[in-house]
Amino acid sequence: MATKIEWTDETWNPVTGCVKVSPGCRHCYAETFAERFRGVVMPGGKLHVFNRGFDPELRPERLEHPLKWREPRRVFVNSMSDLFGEFVPDSFIARVFEVMRRTQRHAYQVLTKRADRLAAWTRRNPWLLGARHIWLGVSVEDRKYGFPRIERLRDSNAGIRFLSIEPLLEDLGPIDLTAVDWVIVGGESGHYARTMRAEWVRNLRDQAVAAGVPFFFKQWGGIRKDKTGRLLDGRTWDQFPELRRGRERLRRQVWELHETE
Numbered sequence: 001m002a003t004k005i006e007w008t009d010e011t012w013n014p015v016t017g018c019v020k021v022s023p024g025c026r027h028c029y030a031e032t033f034a035e036r037f038r039g040v041v042m043p044g045g046k047l048h049v050f051n052r053g054f055d056p057e058l059r060p061e062r063l064e065h066p067l068k069w070r071e072p073r074r075v076f077v078n079s080m081s082d083l084f085g086e087f088v089p090d091s092f093i094a095r096v097f098e099v100m101r102r103t104q105r106h107a108y109q110v111l112t113k114r115a116d117r118l119a120a121w122t123r124r125n126p127w128l129l130g131a132r133h134i135w136l137g138v139s140v141e142d143r144k145y146g147f148p149r150i151e152r153l154r155d156s157n158a159g160i161r162f163l164s165i166e167p168l169l170e171d172l173g174p175i176d177l178t179a180v181d182w183v184i185v186g187g188e189s190g191h192y193a194r195t196m197r198a199e200w201v202r203n204l205r206d207q208a209v210a211a212g213v214p215f216f217f218k219q220w221g222g223i224r225k226d227k228t229g230r231l232l233d234g235r236t237w238d239q240f241p242e243l244r245r246g247r248e249r250l251r252r253q254v255w256e257l258h259e260t261e
Contacts, residue, residue, distance in 0.1 A: 187221025
């Protein structure tokens, strides 16, 4: 399904619905969207796909969708759920990964807040270490919940490891980016968006640059994210793992920005 998410090309949702586990879930965009259709019946009596709102549901009829996409694309897996949620059986996770294994022309982005299960499941599947088209990431909203997830991500078998630091709810201070291949940062959007400060973002950007880790700034967020935009210090940051640049060149870019401030 086509998407407006800036860091991907397509969404694929073999699972929908989820259960809140941490402060980053409080104003979940997916829940807000899905609950609008709870109980909705379409013309002709057909139930809306989100007739059960954001209750977790497996969607096996969607498993083979990526097989039909001929052109390579970046695919966000379960933008409307969490593949490693306790409501998803191991057998179904295996079926999702089997589709990803068979379609190496795509780059799959799997993001979870259940880092313990991610690490445990991938350790049982060592083939993932060589699967650089499967990117495994964890959500990081603060130090309390986010930092333990990063540690578990480091323990996982993954060709590419990434952090989605969104919504960023506090200054994370020093962050260990060892074995991390990509950093995404963004503010919360919507009517109840919590504040994100520019200095929090710059801190993460500078650490990513110093470590030679590609950095993607998604949005400032707020009630009207289209108005607040995506510029950070006068430019967009749209780096991806496959577009890594030399560490020294990245450092120079940040030094030049600081000199002009």
